[in-house]
Amino acid sequence: MLSATALNNKQVTLSFITALNDRASQDWVQYLAPDVVDHNKIIFGEGEAPGAAIEGFRQQLAAFSAERRDDGFHAEQLIAEGDEVVARLRVRAVHTGYHPRMPEPTNRRCDVEQIWIFTVRAGRIAEIRAVSDRLGMFLQLGWDWPSED
Numbered sequence: 006m007l008s009a010t011a012l013n014n015k016q017v018t019l020s021f022i023t024a025l026n027d028r029a030s031q032d033w034v035q036y037l038a039p040d041v042v043d044h045n046k047i048i049f050g051e052g053e054a055p056g057a058a059i060e061g062f063r064q065q066l067a068a069f070s071a072e073r074r075d076d077g078f079h080a081e082q083l084i085a086e087g088d089e090v091v092a093r094l095r096v097r098a099v100h101t102g103y104h105p106r107m108p109e110p111t112n113r114r115c116d117v118e119q120i121w122i123f124t125v126r127a128g129r130i131a132e133i134r135a136v137s138d139r140l141g142m143f144l145q146l147g148w149d150w151p152s153e154d
Contacts, residue, residue, distance in 0.1 A: 011085035014125035018090040019080060021123075021130060026077040028066060034059060038129040045135045058133060064105065069098035069115075081118075088126060094119045096137075100146050107148045115145040 007015075021036035043058035052060065071077045075097060082093040097116045100107065119137035123130050143150055 007085060008087070011087060011090075013128070014088060014090050014123075015083050015085040017125050017128060017130065018083060018085075018092055018123050022078050022080050022092065022094070025062070025066070026071065028071060033062065036130055037062075038126065038131045041130055041133065043133045043135075045133070064103075068100060068102040068104035068110075070101040071097075072099050072101075073097070088124055090123045090125060092121045092123065094121060107146065111147050113146050115142045117142045117145075 017036055021033055024030070024033035024036060027033075037059055039059075040055035041058045042055050043061060076099070077097065079095045079097075080092055081095050082091075084091045095116070096119055097114070099114050100111045102110055104110075117138040119135060122134040124132035140150070142148075
């Protein structure tokens with residue numbers, strides 16, 4: 006049986022994912038702790054400071070649009086234990102805006118699977134770890150793979 010804490014944390018995560026799909030609002034920010042730490046950097050060029058993930062999400066949402074009804078972030082599976090929630094997502098979008106990795110929009114569609122691990126504390130997402138099919142995304146969008154500098 007799922008504990009009340011795990012159930013609440015699962016709801017916070019699902020509400021965050023749902024809010025990300027409402028591109029007309031910034032409601033998703035309320036689900037993130039102000040000092041949220043993204044251990045894997047959601048977006049190329051995201052800062053290192055705690056809380057930088059918030060700007061990373063803003064940049065990601067500005068760069069990709071949801072043109073079809075099935076576009077956006079879709080929770081395919083949620084698993085919760087204690088203060089951690091694992092979300093297996095299907096993410097579909099079109100690159101229509103500025104992105105630090107590829108400033109000129111390609112207007113190409115991507116459809117990738119991602120796994121995010123959220124740590125929820127005091128009702129807000131405090132840490133994010135993620136694994137995604139970045140190679141697939143880069144190939145679908147026609148982006149060059151980043152080189153080591």
